[in-house]
Amino acid sequence: MGLLDSIVGSLTGSQNQNQNPNLLLQMVTGLIQQHGGIEGIVQKFAAQGLGAQAQQWVSNGPNPPITGDHVHQALGNDTVQQAADQLGVPSNQAASGLAALLPLVIDKLTPNGQSVNGAELENNIANLLKGSSGGLGDLAKLFGK
Numbered sequence: 001m002g003l004l005d006s007i008v009g010s011l012t013g014s015q016n017q018n019q020n021p022n023l024l025l026q027m028v029t030g031l032i033q034q035h036g037g038i039e040g041i042v043q044k045f046a047a048q049g050l051g052a053q054a055q056q057w058v059s060n061g062p063n064p065p066i067t068g069d070h071v072h073q074a075l076g077n078d079t080v081q082q083a084a085d086q087l088g089v090p091s092n093q094a095a096s097g098l099a100a101l102l103p104l105v106i107d108k109l110t111p112n113g114q115s116v117n118g119a120e121l122e123n124n125i126a127n128l129l130k131g132s133s134g135g136l137g138d139l140a141k142l143f144g145k
Contacts (some may be wrong), residue, residue, distance in 0.1 A: 011093040027086060028098065028105045029125045036076065038106055038115045044074040054106075060113035068095030071102070 035041050045054035045066070053064040065135060072080050072095050084094035109124045110116060116124060 010035060022088075023095075024101070024104065025129060027083060028101050029129065031075070031079065031083065031098075031102075032105070033121075033125075035079075037117045037121055039117060040104065041074075041102070042115070044045070045070070048073045051118065053103075056104040056137075057103045058110045058113065063107050066103065068092055068099050071095040071099045106112050142145045 004032065028113055029116060032038060032041055035044060042051065042054040048070065050070055051068060053066060057063050072091075075098075077091070080091050080095045080098070083098060084091040087097075089097075105128070108128055109121065111124070
């Protein structure tokens with residue numbers, strides 16, 4: 001099982017990769033938009049002392065990891081619980097999955113190493129969602145799928 005399968009499994013509570021990863025990607029991109037776009041997410045993590053990590057997701061280079069606890073702190077328990085309810089998993093499981101997926105999605109939405117917003121963000125999200133491999137496109141390629 002690849003890393004992408006593990007992330008999808010952690011978010012869905014299943015090791016079955018047919019759990020519609022595109023739905024997961026839509027949920028994560030929706031969460032980014034709901035919280036003020038990429039800059040809004042970066043600011044929320046910065047307010048929790050994780051600004052350097054979040055800014056690196058935007059820039060070119062490695063994406064430092066975060067934990068489920070960091071997601072709870074930055075986005076709030078209500079947001080994590082909403083994601084958990086959508087996925088039908090416990091909130092700590094949803095937070096861990098989001099912690100794994102959020103840096104990757106932000107990295108893919110900022111291909112030039114700079115934050116984007118407005119129409120450019122919408123375009124990047126649309127391109128990511130219509131990619132190959134069930135909508136995961138370039139994300140799947142990162143993991144050799």
